[in-house]
Amino acid sequence: MAHPLEALLVLQEKDRKIxxxxxxxxxxxxxxxxxxxxxxxxxxRLEAARETLKKLTADLKQLEVEAGTxxxxxxKYKQQQMEARTNDQYRAFLHEIAAAEKVISGLEDRELVLMxxxxxxxxxxxxxxxxxxEEEDGIGEEKxxxxxxxxxxxxxxxxxxxxxxxxxxxxxHSLLVKYTRLFLNKGxxxxxxxxxxxxxxxxxRLPPQIINDALNPDxxxxxxxxxxxxxxxx
Ligand SMILES: [Zn+2]
Numbered sequence: 001m002a003h004p005l006e007a008l009l010v011l012q013e014k015d016r017k018i019x020x021x022x023x024x025x026x027x028x029x030x031x032x033x034x035x036x037x038x039x040x041x042x043x044x045r046l047e048a049a050r051e052t053l054k055k056l057t058a059d060l061k062q063l064e065v066e067a068g069t070x071x072x073x074x075x076k077y078k079q080q081q082m083e084a085r086t087n088d089q090y091r092a093f094l095h096e097i098a099a100a101e102k103v104i105s106g107l108e109d110r111e112l113v114l115m116x117x118x119x120x121x122x123x124x125x126x127x128x129x130x131x132x133x134e135e136e137d138g139i140g141e142e143k144x145x146x147x148x149x150x151x152x153x154x155x156x157x158x159x160x161x162x163x164x165x166x167x168x169x170x171x172x173h174s175l176l177v178k179y180t181r182l183f184l185n186k187g188x189x190x191x192x193x194x195x196x197x198x199x200x201x202x203x204x205r206l207p208p209q210i211i212n213d214a215l216n217p218d219x220x221x222x223x224x225x226x227x228x229x230x231x232x233x234x
Contacts, residue, residue: 003217005231007171008179009191014164015183021157028150035139035146042135046128053121060114067107070100175220179229186228194232202226 074097081093168176182190192201194214199206204225206214214221214232221230 003231004172004175005191005220005229007167008175008229009231011164011167011171011179012183012189012191014160014167016188018157018160018164021153021160024153025150025157028146028153032143032146035142039132039135039139042128042132046125046132049121049125049128053118053125056114056118056121060111060118063107063111063114067104067111070104070107074100074104178220182228186226189228191229191231192223194230194234199223199226199228199230201228206230 077093077097077100081090081097084090084093171179179190186201189201192199194200194206194211197205197211201223202225204223206223210221210224210230211232213219214230215234222228223230
């Protein structure tokens with residue numbers, strides 16, 4: 001006669017697989033969220049690069065407007081200069097024109113610097129766009145893989161649950177209740193084997209009587225140390 005714990009051992013194997021499958025199903029959304037977070041990062045970096053370009057463009061425009069104002073002033077000064085009545089007036093306009101030209105030259109220097117920054121900013125944007133594209137492609141693939149995996153795991157779980165049902169229908173009810181309680185309580189194994197005179201659940205050395213009793217299909221033997229059910233296959 002087979003030891004009644006043999007059937008439960010098979011059940012335990014299914015239960016452990018079921019736990020693993022359920023854990024995987026539970027973890028998949030978190031893995032998807034991680035992937036999406038990565039994508040968010042790439043989007044934000046691109047957005048920041050675009051913001052920089054926008055600001056540089058506005059600053060450049062501002063400098064151009066300022067330079068324009070000074071150029072208009074120079075045109076006016078030149079007209080007024082031609083209408084000057086005295087040498088002093090004439091020199092005063094000359095002076096104003098020189099001052100305005102100096103301001104314009106300063107503005108143009110700053111424009112050059114900004115234009116260089118604008119070029120690097122545009123380059124950075126294309127880099128960020130490529131980075132985002134790469135992320136999006138990779139993420140699409142990864143998400144697809146995860147979804148496929150989820151489907152697979154769900155199917156496995158269904159099959160495993162059906163098999164479990166089949167096994168439990170052949171197991172003694174009170175033994176099943178004991179097993180279930182112990183399995184949930186321990187979180188790993190309810191039934192363990194005697195290995196080299198030791199409990200393979202807690203690794204304690206077992207007394208000879210227990211080792212002997214664990215061979216007997218008519219006896220339900222519990223490890224004194226960890227409380228798991230013992231099966232000795234010897
Ligand atoms: Zn033990």
